[in-house]
Amino acid sequence: MNLLPLAARNLLRNRRRSATTLFAMMVGAMAILLFGGYARNINLGLQTGFVQHAGHLQIQHRDYFLFGNGNPAAYGIADYRRIVDLVEHDPVLKPMLKVATPTLSLGGIAGNYAAGVSRTVIGGGVVVADQNRMRQWNDYGFPIVFKPMRLTGTAPDAAVIGTGVARVLQLCGPLAVRHCPTPHVEQASGADLPGDIAALAGEAQAQRAPRQATTIELLAANAHGAPNVARLNVVAAVPQGVKELDDMIVQLHFAAAQKLVYGGDTPKATAVVLQLAHTSQIPAARARLEQLLAQHFPGQPLTVLDYATLNPSYGQIVGMFGAIFGFIALLIGVIVLFTVSNTMSMAVVERTVEIGTLRAIGLRRAGIRRLFVIEGLLLGLAGSIAGVLAALAAAWAINHAGLSWMPPGNVEPVPLTVRVWGEYTMILSTLLGLTLVAGISAWWPARRAARLEIVDALRHV
Amino acid sequence: MQAVVLDGVGKQYRLGQVDVPALTDIGFEIRAQRFTVLSGPSGSGKTTLLNLIGGIDRPDSGRVLIDGQDLDALDDDALSDFRARRIGFIFQNFNLLPVLTAFENVEYPLLLARVPAAARRERVRELLDAVGLADKAGNLPNQLSGGQRQRVAIARALAARPTLVLADEPTANLDSHTGEAIIALMRRIQREQQATFVFSSHDPAVLAEADDAVHIRDGAITAIERRDGVMA
Numbered sequence: 001m002n003l004l005p006l007a008a009r010n011l012l013r014n015r016r017r018s019a020t021t022l023f024a025m026m027v028g029a030m031a032i033l034l035f036g037g038y039a040r041n042i043n044l045g046l047q048t049g050f051v052q053h054a055g056h057l058q059i060q061h062r063d064y065f066l067f068g069n070g071n072p073a074a075y076g077i078a079d080y081r082r083i084v085d086l087v088e089h090d091p092v093l094k095p096m097l098k099v100a101t102p103t104l105s106l107g108g109i110a111g112n113y114a115a116g117v118s119r120t121v122i123g124g125g126v127v128v129a130d131q132n133r134m135r136q137w138n139d140y141g142f143p144i145v146f147k148p149m150r151l152t153g154t155a156p157d158a159a160v161i162g163t164g165v166a167r168v169l170q171l172c173g174p175l176a177v178r179h180c181p182t183p184h185v186e187q188a189s190g191a192d193l194p195g196d197i198a199a200l201a202g203e204a205q206a207q208r209a210p211r212q213a214t215t216i217e218l219l220a221a222n223a224h225g226a227p228n229v230a231r232l233n234v235v236a237a238v239p240q241g242v243k244e245l246d247d248m249i250v251q252l253h254f255a256a257a258q259k260l261v262y263g264g265d266t267p268k269a270t271a272v273v274l275q276l277a278h279t280s281q282i283p284a285a286r287a288r289l290e291q292l293l294a295q296h297f298p299g300q301p302l303t304v305l306d307y308a309t310l311n312p313s314y315g316q317i318v319g320m321f322g323a324i325f326g327f328i329a330l331l332i333g334v335i336v337l338f339t340v341s342n343t344m345s346m347a348v349v350e351r352t353v354e355i356g357t358l359r360a361i362g363l364r365r366a367g368i369r370r371l372f373v374i375e376g377l378l379l380g381l382a383g384s385i386a387g388v389l390a391a392l393a394a395a396w397a398i399n400h401a402g403l404s405w406m407p408p409g410n411v412e413p414v415p416l417t418v419r420v421w422g423e424y425t426m427i428l429s430t431l432l433g434l435t436l437v438a439g440i441s442a443w444w445p446a447r448r449a450a451r452l453e454i455v456d457a458l459r460h461v
Numbered sequence: 462m463q464a465v466v467l468d469g470v471g472k473q474y475r476l477g478q479v480d481v482p483a484l485t486d487i488g489f490e491i492r493a494q495r496f497t498v499l500s501g502p503s504g505s506g507k508t509t510l511l512n513l514i515g516g517i518d519r520p521d522s523g524r525v526l527i528d529g530q531d532l533d534a535l536d537d538d539a540l541s542d543f544r545a546r547r548i549g550f551i552f553q554n555f556n557l558l559p560v561l562t563a564f565e566n567v568e569y570p571l572l573l574a575r576v577p578a579a580a581r582r583e584r585v586r587e588l589l590d591a592v593g594l595a596d597k598a599g600n601l602p603n604q605l606s607g608g609q610r611q612r613v614a615i616a617r618a619l620a621a622r623p624t625l626v627l628a629d630e631p632t633a634n635l636d637s638h639t640g641e642a643i644i645a646l647m648r649r650i651q652r653e654q655q656a657t658f659v660f661s662s663h664d665p666a667v668l669a670e671a672d673d674a675v676h677i678r679d680g681a682i683t684a685i686e687r688r689d690g691v692m693a
């Protein structure tokens with residue numbers, strides 16, 4: 001007998017019980033998919049943020065990532081221009097490549113000497129036009145609007161600082177930073193620029209416009225450890241999501257950063273940042289890059305790092321959500337297991353006489369087993385399909401409800417969205433997984449049914 | 462010609478610590494293409510005996526042979542297949558599958574016997590016609606009266622052209638009028654199809670229709686009547 005229609009009709013027989021089981025499965029599948037969609041969205045959202053700001057791949061000095069933090073200047077890449085040129089014109093990389101741009105990191109002390117305050121900072125020199133192009137990467141279609149960097153269109157000596165830097169350097173007033181308290185401790189009275197720094201800055205001072213309320217001096221060590229100073233005009237204080245960064249960051253034009261660190265020496269870059277069209281192209285692009293570097297820059301201590309390596313927190317967050325997802329899926333799997341098993345056990349008891357009849361007529365034990373397992377599978381399939389549809393509907397509703405939330409490390413709230421539609425692997429594995437669980441849970445009751453003695457089953461009341 | 466041979470058949474049921482004998486040393490033959498009735502008071506062992514003949518239970522001692530086949534030699538799957546091909550069952554409570562229509566209930570044994578679709582349809586129509594339910598083919602069991610259900614069950618029992626049809630008190634759940642009609646129908650079909658029918662009943666009307674009557678009491682045979690005068 002074609003068991004499928006028979007199983008379907010048997011399920012329809014006790015509609016209320018089947019519906020209850022179906023509903024439980026539906027809610028379970030929906031919970032898995034909605035949380036999965038939410039986790040997926042966080043994963044892709046973080047990825048988008050990292051890729052927009054630091055690209056997919058970076059070519060760095062082999063030791064910079066591990067050792068260079070304290071003294072970036074010593075790990076510069078002199079040939080960065082040739083590298084950019086090479087990748088931009090390589091026939092293999094070209095179709096994948098969106099942006100190739102150098103960056104320069106530096107460590108130093110920023111001072112507002114008019115107020116007699118200074119603090120250690122980390123600086124970043126960037127090519128603003130390239131960075132703006134990077135920030136338009138949105139391969140996953142997030143409902144976000146592109147905002148150009150605050151350094152866009154500014155003078156060569158412009159700088160953007162974190163609000164924490166502005167607070168310490170007492171620039172909140174001139175920069176009109178909101179929610180920026182002043183300290184209660186007595187400050188040293190506005191001393192003049194110390195003589196030695198003034199001497200170092202002498203050249204710059206002579207050439208530039210007179211000090212403004214937003215002027216800072218940035219003192220940095222060059223590659224040889226000798227100090228150098230740049231006078232920068234802070235155009236804006238921009239809040240950074242992470243306080244450590246907010247208290248430390250000074251962003252300036254690439255050329256200005258190079259001049260500060262390398263002065264008259266050969267200007268170098270800390271990294272060549274590459275942004276690809278799609279994240280999935282990383283392995284291919286990396287392989288080609290390594291090949292190109294070995295071929296054209298033999299013996300140079302260069303390495304290629306991907307965004308996940310450069311941002312260890314990404315892997316941690318994705319891993320955490322993965323673990324929670326696994327836990328939820330397991331929990332729901334167990335619930336489904338017991339629900340379906342219970343339903344099928346009740347069906348077996350109810351249909352004992354029927355089982356005896358089928359066996360008497362000549363159905364083998366295996367046939368009885370198959371009948372109930374197919375019923376379980378069918379129940380599982382129907383429940384998970386209902387769950388997928390419900391999850392798609394709920395996801396649509398959530399995505400159109402205009403909700404927003406503040407992810408950790410963010411400054412502005414982002415739209416709250418869940419990504420279910422399009423996540424075919426997740427949908428399919430939930431569907432198959434839950435169906436399989438339902439089939440397995442039907443196995444024991446089915447086995448019990450198959451083992452019944454015919455005469456006992458027939459006498460059952 | 463013997464359809465069924467029983468040889469020294471015994472069966473006990475275990476109740477707690479003691480074995481209660483239900484059948485002891487039963488030995489007789491059932492003639493092919495006859496209408497045989499097992500008759501006896503309640504608890505005498507009629508159902509137990511029919512279960513052993515039908516191969517849905519196994520004796521504790523002795524042998525049951527159907528058309529020369531020793532049922533004890535068959536494993537569970539082989540015995541299932543044997544039942545599917547050779548034995549038809551009619552139950553006191555009809556035992557139709559509630560989710561299947563009259564047509565599908567009759568068709569089920571043919572599916573088990575892997576009869577091709579066209580032949581199946583023809584056979585089911587023929588049988589529903591024979592039991593007078595051609596117009597109820599699409600009805601579910603709960604849309605049929607008790608008598609109609611039992612007629613569907615008769616058609617189902619005969620579908621795969623079994624050599625042996627067994628019925629345990631097939632009229633017990635029917636009123637006497639309907640019961641008589643069912644007996645008459647079975648008698649007619651038994652003759653038409655040349656099948657071997659074995660009934661259990663304490664209904665005198667059934668007994669009157671029988672070719673042969675086997676009387677049981679306390680798990681033992683007390684008398685065998687061959688009504689047509691041919692001695693087995």
Ligand SMILES: Nc1ncnc2c1ncn2[C@@H]1O[C@H](COP(=O)(O)OP(=O)(O)OP(=O)(O)O)[C@@H](O)[C@H]1O
Nearest residue numbers: 474475476483501502503504505506507508509510
């Ligand atoms: N499963 C069982 N467990 C224990 N004893 C049983 C079982 N089935 C039958 N018996 C006993 O075996 C004996 C024969 O029972 P059986 O059902 O064969 O009688 P019967 O002739 O069919 O009776 P009835 O006319 O009431 O249907 C009875 O004493 C009964 O109590």
Ligand SMILES: [Mg+2]
Nearest residue numbers: 507508509629
């Ligand atoms: Mg009985």
